[in-house]
Ligand SMILES: Nc1ncnc2c1ncn2[C@@H]1O[C@H](COP(=O)(O)OP(=O)(O)OP(=O)(O)O)[C@@H](O)[C@H]1O
C-alpha cells in the first residue's frame with residue numbers, strides 16, 4: 365500500500381465527515397495498518413470527545429501546540445490502538461476544544477497560516493518516514509476555512525463528502541472547481557446519507573445516480589452511503605468499526621477504502637500532466 | 640452670450656468642479672485609509688513572533704493557501720511545492736512538478752521578484768525557499 369494523506373472535507377456542515385474519517389481510520393487499524401487521524405476542525409473539535417474512552421488522563425499536547433511550534437510531532441500524537449484492541453497503531457492528533465484555544469485559532473494571521481501548512485507537511489513526512497504510518501486522515505471544518513484548505517493542500521487525496529441536498533451539491537461544485545482543481549489535487553466525491561437504508565434500490569439505480577453526479581460534479585464519485593438509523597443513533601463515543609464490525613455502514617466504508625487504495629500514483633501523475 | 644447666461648454657465652461649471660473635487664476627496668480619503676490599514680498590517684506582520692525582523696529585514700508577502708489561489712496556475716504549482724519542501728533547487732522543483740528545469744527556474748525567480756519566496760546560494764547551489772516567520776526555535 366502506498367503511503368498517503370487523505371483529507372475529508374465538505375462544503376456544508378454535518379455531512380458525516382467526522383463519522384467517516386473516524387471509522388475509515390479504524391478500518392485501517394483493524395486490518396493492522398498504522399494510521400494517524402488528525403482533527404483539523406479547530407472551530408469545533410470533536411475527536412477528543414469521540415475517543416474519550418481511549419484517551420487516558422488529560423491531553424498534554426494538542427495539534428494546536430504543534431502548529432504553534434510549542435511541541436514536537438511525536439508529543440502531539442496519542443496512540444489509542446490498545447484501548448480499542450486494534451492491530452495497527454491509531455495515532456490521534458487532537459484539536460483543543462477550549463473556547464480560548466478556538467478563539468486563538470480564529471485570530472491567526474496569514475503569516476501564521478504559511479507556517480502552519482509547512483508544519484502540516486512536516487508532520488506528514490514525520491508520520492510516513494519515522495513513525496511507520498501508512499495512512500494519515502485529516503478531518504476538517506466545513507467550507508472554505510484556512511485550516512481546511514491547508515488540509516486539502518497538504519493531502520494526496522481530497523475526499524469531498526456531500527449529501528444529496530441541493531445547497532450541499534451546489535457548494536461542492538464550486539469548491540471542486542475553484543479550490544480542489546486549483547491545487548491540482550486528486551479529488552473524489554463521497555455521497556453520504558443518500559436514502560433511508562430501508563429503501564431497496566437496484567444496482568442500476570445506483571449506477572445511474574453515480575453517473576449523474578459525476579457528470580454534474582466532473583469528479584469521480586467513490587461511494588454512495590445510505591442513511592442508517594444505527595449510525596444516527598449510535599453514541600458518538602462508539603467506534604462502529606470496533607463495536608459493530610459487521611454493520612453495512614462499514615461495508616460501504618471498506619469499499620471506499622479499497623477505492624482510495626486503488627488510486628495510484630499514476631492517477632496522480634496523470635492529473636499533474638493533464639494540467 | 641448674455642450676462643445672465645454667462646453667470647449661469649459659471650455657476651454650473653463651479654458646481655461641476657465642486658462635485659469633481661468632492662469625488663477626488665472621497666477617493667483620497669479611502670486611499671489614505673487603505674494605506675493606513677496596509678501599514679498596520681505590515682507592522683503586525685513584521686512584529687510576528689520574533690525579535691529580529693523576519694525575512695532578513697525585507698517585507699515579504701506570505702504565500703498562504705488563499706494567496707496561492709490568486710496566483711496564475713503555473714506559479715501556484717511552484718509555490719505549492721515550496722510549501723512542502725524546506726528548500727529546493729530549480730532541479731528539485733522540476734522533479735516535483737514534472738516540468739523542465741529552466742521553466743521551473745523562471746517561475747521560481749518570478750516568485751522571488753513578486754516577493755513571495757526567497758533564494759539563497761549555498762556553495763554551488765541556489766536554493767529557493769519560503770520564509771517561515773514563526774519557525775520553531777530548536
Ligand atoms: N450514513 C449515515 N447514516 C446516518 N447518520 C449519519 C450518517 N453519516 C453521518 N451521520 C450522522 O450525521 C451527523 C453528523 O455527522 P458528523 O458529525 O460526522 O458530520 P460532520 O460532517 O463531521 O459535521 P461538522 O461539519 O459539524 O464537522 C451525526 O449525528 C452522524 O451520526
Ligand SMILES: [Mg+2]
Pocket residue numbers: 381382383405410503504
Ligand atoms: Mg465534524
